[in-house]
Amino acid sequence: MANGMTVAEKIFSSKCGRTIRAGDVVMAGIDAAMIHDITGPLAITQFWEMGGERVFDPEKIILLFDHQIPADSIPAAKNHVMMRAFAEEQGIKNYDLREGVCHQVALEKGRVAPGDIVVGSDSHTCMYGAVGAFATGIGSTDMGFALKYGALYFRVPETIRVDAFGTFGKRVGPKDLILRMAGDIGADGATYRALEFGGSAFTSMNMAGRMTCANMAIEMGGKAGIVPPDAVTMEYLKDRGSFDPIDIAPDSDATYLEKRGYDVSDLSPQVAIPHNVDNVAPVEEVAGRKVDQVFIGSCTNGRFEDMQEAAEVLGNESFSEKLRVIIIPASRDEYLKTLRAGLIERFVEAGALVEAPCCGPCMGGAFGLLAPGEVSLSTSNRNFRGRQGSAEAEVYLCSPATAAASALYGEITDPREV
């Protein structure tokens, strides 16, 4: 049997100072903990219930509001007030509603380093795997525990290795790859497992694309989705803080539960069909379906690169008046980049509503809700029944390019044919 280690095993071994293997259960210290306005209030309540007085380390807590901002209801406003008071009392930096979607902000503010163990009370916390962290979503009670002790029980997961090779075709990209993977692996195919991403398609992928892929590990049930850190990672991090070098590259003889390979060169744009993320088809098979609302944004696809991808497809055209287009850059930084590049002006000219950074319609509560019978095409991560409003509505998932192409015609459209 091979003796090598996966990235996940290396991170836990490094943290514990001894060899830790998949299947081991460890109480591991955490390097950062993220709470937001939906799950944060209950986490704080549980922290108090547990007898918590001071958080383990205020510097390691990432606190902000992104799901219901500006407050969309009086209960939401009260949650914000409660969390502001907690941040103040505990000496935690509060990004409040200024910065944007939690996962994007955590990475761009340099709050997560390669080799870190990070928890967040949001399922898409796995996105921090894009910088080579072991990051996973937890519930509020687990978060209360983490806030108190700075540690949590982890069962170190077995790993599924996914290597992707080749070069993406025109208007095909990381979102299409991760949707295809979700289709192949299934909504529970990676439950209790880590996904480790590699191969030339990943080593040549920019950080925005890596974030899109790591973000969606949870849609296969994954506990983490990790891209081993490399020069691209370090370039992204260099102006965001000082990070100690750490060797967590997987060993060539690491033990994997399963290995999968992709050639992205012949990949079509992919679409997840209602109501499951693993119900994935090439865009050709669903082209022509009428759409009422297009959403371009979210932690999955709300970065400047995603905005560029949409703008490139849009060109000098206008969006169809048969539907509504909502565009939301994921953070203030991404919004500013989009603004300075002139893309926000272009989107508004074309007929889109451009909103301030937040989770937007993906949250299914704040705004942008769907009526019964309506269809949404979204660059976000979930198309569950009722996710964006009525349980009688439908949500399709796709890339920013496919979303923009479809927004031009009011129906699902292959971006390669625009």
Add this chain to the structure above:
Amino acid sequence: MRVWKFGNDIDTDAIIPGRFLTIYDEKELATHAFEGTRDEFSKMAKEGDIIVAGRNFGCGSSREHAPLAIRGAGVRVIIAESFARIFYRNAINTGLLPVTSSAAKEIQDGAVISVDTAEGYIESDGKRYPIDPVPAFLLEIIRAGGLVEYARAHPEVKTCTE
């Protein structure tokens, strides 16, 4: 107790839609449990009823509102072929017992069954099905009465470096 049978991949948006997430009271959450996808649940579920489901129950969001909404409806045990990871832990942490068992495939909606967690079996229609064992470290939390009680009993925790 009456069985509420569900299929595969029941996600947390189905259990409690996003628009109700400012609610934290389990009784109030329960009035919206499965709203839009199975409206009769919140109206008719009774104390002690049991949810039986297929694969990947509770997939999706980390919202603890989901196990709270189910608990608030009076359910204490969920039997499934498998659970999504975050939901499984949240359920244990909120005092809802998630068990995996071969019974999940066999038992039909509306069946009346009993669950003996001490002896580790489910009885339905005169047949007994074993409950799969719970991982040891989680048993410790369950025995303590949940993670809050576990934490109260442990002013310090020992991490893997110690």
